[in-house]
Amino acid sequence: MSLKACIYDLDGVITDTAKYHYHSWKWVGSQLDYTLTEKQNMKLKGVGRKESLDKILKWSGARISEAEKQNLLVQKNHMYLEFIDKMTPEEAFPGFREFNKLAKAQGIKVAIGSSSRNAIRIIDKLDLVLAFHAIVDGGMTENSKPEPDIFLLAAEKLQCEPSECLVIEDSQAGLTAAKKAGMKSVLYGDDKGIKGAHMQMNSWADADLEKFKSLFS
């Protein structure tokens, strides 16, 4: 078995959108008379939009109608997109472009597997639309992370077996999804609370394609 494909998470792996989500979810919290902490925001990493609101409602104990929920989701996304639309290509993490080019030059297929329904808009702002063989976002599958659907669809689009794919993720939801998909994984970042990755790297400066390949031998 050899490494045939890298499936990258987007938010937190290729760029830092968590700060924009935090600002927007904090506003949602304020509408519920609740103060969302940064630690709680970390728990929303990789979790779909609707599921994130459900968690905030649980933490706050607030009870609202389905129509109010929909309204908050629309407003949260509106606020978030105001930040996204100001993003520039410089917001891609340093070293990502170089790693991705190296992987492709070695015949490795590359895809995005993101829970975000805004993934294509973000990738466009980073000027990376043509950098991948496939893009799978949260709007393309029935279930979001931690279910494996997003990564399995990415493997299918790349025409690779799950056992030939390496997922690079920054969230527990994403690593659980990779495991359920039967894929190897690398944790991006140094969050000690996140479990289940086969390897860890702090940044793209640490990314070592040969080490990644060795996970498959």
Ligand code: B16
């Ligand atoms: P949206 P990823 C995830 O993206 C984010 O980590 C998570 O914080 C967010 O709630 C989710 O996308 C949905 O995002 O509201 O844009 O649809 O990390 O899977 O790339």
Ligand code: MG
């Ligand atoms: Mg992420």
